[in-house]
Amino acid sequence: MQNNPTGAQFPIAHGRYGAVVTEVGATLRSLTLDGQEVLWTFAENEAPSGSMGRQLLPWPNRIRDGRYTFDGVTYQLPITEVPRHTALHGLDEGKPWSVVRHTEDEVVLTARYYPQRGWAGILDATIGHRLTDDGLTVTVEVTNVGQASAPYGYGAHPYLAADVSTAELTLPFAKELLVDPERLLPIEVADVTPEHDFRQTRMIGDTQFDTALAGVEGPWELTVTTGGRTVTLWADATLPWGQVFTHPDRIALAVEPMTCGPDAFNEGPTHDGLIVLEPGASSRSEWGFRVS
Numbered sequence: 001m002q003n004n005p006t007g008a009q010f011p012i013a014h015g016r017y018g019a020v021v022t023e024v025g026a027t028l029r030s031l032t033l034d035g036q037e038v039l040w041t042f043a044e045n046e047a048p049s050g051s052m053g054r055q056l057l058p059w060p061n062r063i064r065d066g067r068y069t070f071d072g073v074t075y076q077l078p079i080t081e082v083p084r085h086t087a088l089h090g091l092d093e094g095k096p097w098s099v100v101r102h103t104e105d106e107v108v109l110t111a112r113y114y115p116q117r118g119w120a121g122i123l124d125a126t127i128g129h130r131l132t133d134d135g136l137t138v139t140v141e142v143t144n145v146g147q148a149s150a151p152y153g154y155g156a157h158p159y160l161a162a163d164v165s166t167a168e169l170t171l172p173f174a175k176e177l178l179v180d181p182e183r184l185l186p187i188e189v190a191d192v193t194p195e196h197d198f199r200q201t202r203m204i205g206d207t208q209f210d211t212a213l214a215g216v217e218g219p220w221e222l223t224v225t226t227g228g229r230t231v232t233l234w235a236d237a238t239l240p241w242g243q244v245f246t247h248p249d250r251i252a253l254a255v256e257p258m259t260c261g262p263d264a265f266n267e268g269p270t271h272d273g274l275i276v277l278e279p280g281a282s283s284r285s286e287w288g289f290r291v292s
Contacts, residue, residue: 005047007096014105014131017291020044026097026109026127028053028158031136033291038231040159040252050247051157051254055092057142058113058123060155061212061243061262062086064185066118068265070151077118084183089157091119097127106130112145121150123277135232135290142284144277151265152275154285155243155258160224160231164204164250167226171198173242175215177261177270186262189214189269196244201225204253209244212261212270216240224253233257235287241273257287 007023020030027048031038042048066077066087077087097109108128115122121144128139144150176192179185192199196211201223221234222242235242235257245254260273275283 004044006044009044010099010102010107010109012103012105012107012129012131015133017131017135019129019131019136021107021109021129022053023096023109025053025092025095026055026111028129028136028138028156031158031289031291033229036229037161038229038289038291040161040247050159051089052159054089054157055127055140056089056155056157056256056258057092057125057140057153058119058121058151059087059090059153059265060256060258060260061264062088062183062185063265064183064263068151070265071149073120075118075120084185086183086185087118089155091116100126105132120146120148121152121277122146123150123152135288137286137288140285141282142277143282144279147279149276149278152277152283153258153260153264153273154239154283155241155256156287157254157256158233158289159247159252159254160226161251162224162226162253164246164253165206167204167224167253168201169198169204169225169253170201170223171196171213171242171244172216172220172222173213174199175213177212177214179212179262184210184262186269189261191215204246207246209246209253211244212258213242213244214240214261222255224255230292232290232292233287234290236285238283238285239287257285259283259285 081088243256261270
């Protein structure tokens with residue numbers, strides 16, 4: 001019997017790399033290189049905070065007022081971000097996943113999302129974490145096993161441990177989502193602001209991020225150099241958005257690959273990123289980390 005807040009822990013290892021994925025949420029709890037932790041994370045006997053390592057599905061980021069209309073039906077989700085009155089980061093929080101396969105260097109977990117308040121779809125999700133000489137690869141495949149089409153989006157929420165003020169950052173993004181500063185909901189997609197333009201590597205310094213970025217074509221990478229190491233997050237072309245968040249205490253940087261921007265379930269500047277899964281259809285995405 002597992003008494004940990006995140007259930008069973010699934011360690012994997014390959015060469016210089018190690019990782020731990022949890023039963024609850026298929027959460028990436030740990031990623032190490034030569035035994036040194038790369039993530040800002042939580043202990044085995046602790047509960048995660050700040051969406052550490054979470055899988056964000058069937059939508060990432062915020063839905064305005066928790067309300068959306070799909071196929072002519074209006075749905076009301078529970079408000080999970082009370083100060084901003086939004087439904088935040090999907091339905092995966094606290095959800096146990098089942099083991100499909102657990103080997104020395106790979107763990108594959110699966111879960112089914114059933115209809116519930118504000119959500120009518122039936123989705124099967126499978127998430128694999130695999131270590132190789134090149135680092136960590138995360139593979140996400142979601143299939144609509146219901147009888148009606150379903151809206152869908154995916155994101156991940158890893159935090160990198162970093163001295164944010166002195167870390168060097170490189171981002172590929174040419175576009176930025178301008179948002180209401182109080183609720184962080186979309187206004188328009190515009191050219192990336194000078195403050196958040198890191199296409200040329202530079203120190204983060206006192207720059208603040210809680211920012212959805214876009215404007216890439218095809219696969220992309222971002223890099224964070226801190227504490228004598230460089231961490232590369234890469235994502236395939238199905239994940240054209242990246243959310244970057246600087247921890248208020250400047251001890252961590254969230255780097256979040258996403259299939260769509262905030263509030264994509266609603267009409268507006270991010271709606272074109274919504275994936276509609278017809279019955280039997282699947283969506284597959286890959287992202288991962290390299291550390292040097």
